Amino acid sequence: MTHPILRIDGLNKWYGTHHALRQIDLALAAQERIVICGPSGSGKSSLIRCINGIEPFETGSVQVCGTTLTPAGGDLVAVRRQVGMVFQQYNLFPHLTALQNCTLGPVSTRRLSERDAQAAALALLERVRVAEHAHKLPAQLSGGQQQRVAIARALCMQPALMLFDEPTSSLDPEMVKEVLDTMVALAQSGMSMLCVTHEMGFARQVADRIVFMDDGQILEIAPPHEFFGSPQHERTRAFLGDVLRH
Amino acid sequence: MRFVATQRIAPAPPPRDAAGWRARLRLRLFRSAGSSIVTIALALAGALLAWRLFTWGVRDALFANHGPEACRAPGVGACWAVVGEKLRLILFGIYPYAQQWRAGCAVLLVVAMLALSTLRRLWHWPLLLAWASVLALYGVLMWGGVFGLSYVPDDQWGGLPVTLILATLGLAAGFPLAIGLALLRHSPRRGIGKAFAVAYIELTRSVPLLAVLFFASVMIPLFLPQGWDVSKLLRVLLAFAGFIAAYLAEVVRGGLQSIPKGQLEAAAALGLSRTVTTLRIVLPQALSAVIPAIVNVFIAFFKATSIVVVVGIFDLMTAANRAAADAVWQGFGTEIYLFVAAVYFAFCSAMSWYSARLQRTLPARGAP
Amino acid sequence: MAGPAAHAGGVRWDWAHALRQALAFALLGGALFLLFHMTSANLQSRGIHSGFDFLWKPSPTPVSDSPLHFEAGVDSYARAFVAGALNSLKLTGVAIVLATLIGVVVGLGRLSANALARVVCAGYVEAMRNVPVLLHVVFWYSLVLQLPALSDAAPWGGVLASNRGIYLPALAFDGGWPALERPAVDGLEVRGGVFMSPEFFALLAGIALYTAAFVAEIVRASVGAVERGQWEATSALGLSRSTTLLHVIAPQALRVGLPPLSSEYMGIFKNSTLAVAVGYQDFMAISNTMLTDTGQAVEVMAIVMAFYAVVSLAVSSAMHAFEHRNRRWGMR
Numbered sequence: 008m009t010h011p012i013l014r015i016d017g018l019n020k021w022y023g024t025h026h027a028l029r030q031i032d033l034a035l036a037a038q039e040r041i042v043i044c045g046p047s048g049s050g051k052s053s054l055i056r057c058i059n060g061i062e063p064f065e066t067g068s069v070q071v072c073g074t075t076l077t078p079a080g081g082d083l084v085a086v087r088r089q090v091g092m093v094f095q096q097y098n099l100f101p102h103l104t105a106l107q108n109c110t111l112g113p114v115s116t117r118r119l120s121e122r123d124a125q126a127a128a129l130a131l132l133e134r135v136r137v138a139e140h141a142h143k144l145p146a147q148l149s150g151g152q153q154q155r156v157a158i159a160r161a162l163c164m165q166p167a168l169m170l171f172d173e174p175t176s177s178l179d180p181e182m183v184k185e186v187l188d189t190m191v192a193l194a195q196s197g198m199s200m201l202c203v204t205h206e207m208g209f210a211r212q213v214a215d216r217i218v219f220m221d222d223g224q225i226l227e228i229a230p231p232h233e234f235f236g237s238p239q240h241e242r243t244r245a246f247l248g249d250v251l252r253h
Numbered sequence: 254m255r256f257v258a259t260q261r262i263a264p265a266p267p268p269r270d271a272a273g274w275r276a277r278l279r280l281r282l283f284r285s286a287g288s289s290i291v292t293i294a295l296a297l298a299g300a301l302l303a304w305r306l307f308t309w310g311v312r313d314a315l316f317a318n319h320g321p322e323a324c325r326a327p328g329v330g331a332c333w334a335v336v337g338e339k340l341r342l343i344l345f346g347i348y349p350y351a352q353q354w355r356a357g358c359a360v361l362l363v364v365a366m367l368a369l370s371t372l373r374r375l376w377h378w379p380l381l382l383a384w385a386s387v388l389a390l391y392g393v394l395m396w397g398g399v400f401g402l403s404y405v406p407d408d409q410w411g412g413l414p415v416t417l418i419l420a421t422l423g424l425a426a427g428f429p430l431a432i433g434l435a436l437l438r439h440s441p442r443r444g445i446g447k448a449f450a451v452a453y454i455e456l457t458r459s460v461p462l463l464a465v466l467f468f469a470s471v472m473i474p475l476f477l478p479q480g481w482d483v484s485k486l487l488r489v490l491l492a493f494a495g496f497i498a499a500y501l502a503e504v505v506r507g508g509l510q511s512i513p514k515g516q517l518e519a520a521a522a523l524g525l526s527r528t529v530t531t532l533r534i535v536l537p538q539a540l541s542a543v544i545p546a547i548v549n550v551f552i553a554f555f556k557a558t559s560i561v562v563v564v565g566i567f568d569l570m571t572a573a574n575r576a577a578a579d580a581v582w583q584g585f586g587t588e589i590y591l592f593v594a595a596v597y598f599a600f601c602s603a604m605s606w607y608s609a610r611l612q613r614t615l616p617a618r619g620a621p
Numbered sequence: 622m623a624g625p626a627a628h629a630g631g632v633r634w635d636w637a638h639a640l641r642q643a644l645a646f647a648l649l650g651g652a653l654f655l656l657f658h659m660t661s662a663n664l665q666s667r668g669i670h671s672g673f674d675f676l677w678k679p680s681p682t683p684v685s686d687s688p689l690h691f692e693a694g695v696d697s698y699a700r701a702f703v704a705g706a707l708n709s710l711k712l713t714g715v716a717i718v719l720a721t722l723i724g725v726v727v728g729l730g731r732l733s734a735n736a737l738a739r740v741v742c743a744g745y746v747e748a749m750r751n752v753p754v755l756l757h758v759v760f761w762y763s764l765v766l767q768l769p770a771l772s773d774a775a776p777w778g779g780v781l782a783s784n785r786g787i788y789l790p791a792l793a794f795d796g797g798w799p800a801l802e803r804p805a806v807d808g809l810e811v812r813g814g815v816f817m818s819p820e821f822f823a824l825l826a827g828i829a830l831y832t833a834a835f836v837a838e839i840v841r842a843s844v845g846a847v848e849r850g851q852w853e854a855t856s857a858l859g860l861s862r863s864t865t866l867l868h869v870i871a872p873q874a875l876r877v878g879l880p881p882l883s884s885e886y887m888g889i890f891k892n893s894t895l896a897v898a899v900g901y902q903d904f905m906a907i908s909n910t911m912l913t914d915t916g917q918a919v920e921v922m923a924i925v926m927a928f929y930a931v932v933s934l935a936v937s938s939a940m941h942a943f944e945h946r947n948r949r950w951g952m953r
Contacts, residue, residue: 474663
């Protein structure tokens with residue numbers, strides 16, 4: 008792969024003495040979508056959080072959009088300008104309206120003036136179909152609406168890469184669909200995405216490659232039809248057997 | 254594009270901090286320019302302060318007692334001799350000199366009882382009986398008049414025994430009232446009782462302790478029939494109990510509110526009467542849920558006893574003032590107040606440490 | 622709404638409750654009547670006449686140090702009360718500002734990444750908290766009284782510290798421009814500057830430094846109460862530390878911390894009564910004098926209780942309204 012947008016080399020992470028991520032090597036091309044799945048405790052969330060520096064790691068390196076992060080440090084500010092993140096718990100700022108949540112980033116990092124930021128934010132809120140709630144506080148919105156606002160908030164920073172950390176795991180089943188539809192639309196618009204999720208239907212529809220992790224290690228990577236059709240690693244088969252039985 | 258792992262990577266131990274203690278120190282103290290400035294400024298200021306305190310308090314200080322004039326000689330720093338000279342006064346006030354062993358024993362008794370009460374193993378009904386007997390013993394030791402001990406009226410009591418008894422008895426006497434007020438306020442039925450409880454709690458918590466002490470000192474003699482009177486100490490004790498009750502009531506009410514409705518429903522389903530439900534189901538759970546908060550109230554009131562100096566009760570604070578104002582040993586107030594501060598600090602920090610430990614080790618709601 | 626067992630019995634249950642209420646009413650009414658009767662009997666036997674008209678008579682005791690000018694023997698008791706109240710509020714206001722400034726710095730210091738700052742601030746909190754506030758006040762008072770006399774005192778950085786009081790540089794306007802007016806000794810007097818009596822200084826230093834420790838703990842707890850996810854979201858967005866603290870963390874921490882903070886401020890207001898111990902003439906001290914002068918215990922006590930109760934209750938109901946308004950955030 009020439010000029011990947013994201014490149015992880017030999018990444019190892021420990022929580023105390025627990026070896027949480029083991030020798031992770033992964034590359035993501037521009038406009039590629041990767042879905043990471045696996046049993047709980049496999050290190051999927053930890054991996055994404057290492058990419059934008061929210062979690063530290065002990066060995067290896069992460070290259071994002073030309074900036075390199077190592078255990079010794081790196082230009083985190085530059086990385087975070089290029090990478091957007093959507094959390095499982097939404098993490099919206101409860102004292103700000105949906106619109107203010109979206110404009111805080113661009114305005115305070117002096118990218119845009121208040122007026123331009125608001126116009127851009129409204130356009131993005133329109134795109135995720137919550138524009139009519141722009142002046143409401145998060146507590147007045149449903150979980151699905153809040154998560155879509157969170158997606159819009161990340162997009163307002165105009166990232167080159169979007170990270171999703173189990174975005175639908177906290178949602179009631181009726182609201183999962185509206186968020187997934189938003190993510191599908193985003194993928195179809197050409198955004199590079201790295202997504203940790205249990206939603207296999209979404210993976211099948213959107214992913215270019217699926218990464219399966221267990222016990223901190225990447226066990227299998229394959230395009231969806233091969234991943235679901237003929238999984239090669241026995242742990243993958245066991246996992247898919249459990250997941251698809253439900 | 255396709256990848257399949259050929260073998261599992263076994264867990265490895267984490268890399269040791271390659272850079273060692275030097276790097277960790279840099280991280281903790283000199284991570285950024287701002288942090289470095291703070292470290293240097295604090296270290297310099299701290300060193301200066303430590304040096305000044307050392308020269309005043311240790312190097313140039315006078316520990317042996319050669320009289321006040323020796324302490325006033327030029328070049329002498331702290332006069333710790335005054336503490337030794339005034340120790341009996343600070344600790345026991347104007348209690349008759351020859352009988353001060355009784356006051357000392359009384360102090361040791363109460364402190365030992367407090368220490369014993371911290372052991373969770375002993376939290377059963379017999380502990381209350383033990384407390385009652387210790388308090389009775391305290392009375393016997395301090396007042397005397399029996400068992401061949403000479404009688405010492407309570408206006409001659411002073412210093413540490415008075416501070417301890419005010420805090421302890423104040424809490425003990427205020428506790429039943431607090432529980433009553435909390436139950437009244439928590440009850441879902443509107444009525445005189447609830448209104449009274451709310452008024453009492455809110456009013457008492459909104460006025461200063463000093464106002465309540467003055468109120469008690471001035472009004473209690475007016476409330477009583479002519480010819481009756483209660484000693485100043487008892488008046489202050491009543492005021493304390495009434496004041497603590499308002500704060501404790503809110504703490505207990507917090508505990509009552511934390512009890513899940515399911516408990517009351519289960520009790521009702523079993524056919525238990527309201528009294529039994531309250532005494533055997535609700536109160537034990539409510540109280541044990543807020544024990545750390547009760548300890549914190551006790552700590553706050555232990556400090557608050559120092560205020561009684563203003564109404565003329567001779568406690569540890571009064572003793573400190575008396576010692577500092579001594580005509581012969583003039584001008585060494587700093588040393589005396591530092592010593593008394595150390596005494597309060599010893600008691601309060603021990604109690605705070607215990608309270609913090611309780612909060613960590615008491616089982617959370619729902620745990621077996 | 623009564624408990625689950627109450628529905629059985631119907632009409633009989635109503636009677637039981639009504640009877641209990643009547644009994645309680647009789648008990649309370651009886652107790653109050655008894656107290657009232659005792660008190661008036663006692664007051665009469667001491668020749669003390671009831672009523673509030675003593676307030677308009679001139680008070681012989683001087684009130685020093687007050688923003689309201691008071692002349693002993695001429696101005697009324699009521700005016701003395703007001704002067705004292707102003708003194709109390711002056712002390713409370715300055716102490717609140719000082720305690721908040723120090724407390725916020727120390728509280729944030731406890732959360733600092735710098736280990737030395739954390740240790741120093743933790744040490745401050747422990748040292749201040751475990752000593753009674755009265756001891757703090759008396760300690761500072763004894764220190765000020767040990768300062769050199771005015772004739773020997775030399776200004777240090779614009780501050781003149783003597784055993785007569787502390788003089789601070791005052792903000793003055795010299796032809797339209799703000800300037801610092803430094804105190805200077807002139808014979809037996811001091812010209813310029815803001816004056817703090819030893820009593821005021823001792824109360825201010827003692828109460829402010831003591832309460833700052835509690836404010837610091839409140840700051841620490843409220844910042845700690847902000848969910849970790851908020852910090853992560855601001856990191857992920859690439860917001861600067863100052864933006865994070867100012868726009869995201871502080872508003873949320875303030876909502877959590879304001880109720881306990883206001884209760885600390887009320888604590889400062891109540892602790893201002895320690896003025897009695899060092900001879901500063903606040904509301905409490907003046908009412909004490911009034912009590913001994915006139916003997917009208919009931920009236921003076923009522924005025925004292927009313928003053929402190931009204932202010933405290935006003936502030937706490939404002940806090941209740943504030944907490945109620947924050948429900949709509951959906952935060953705990």
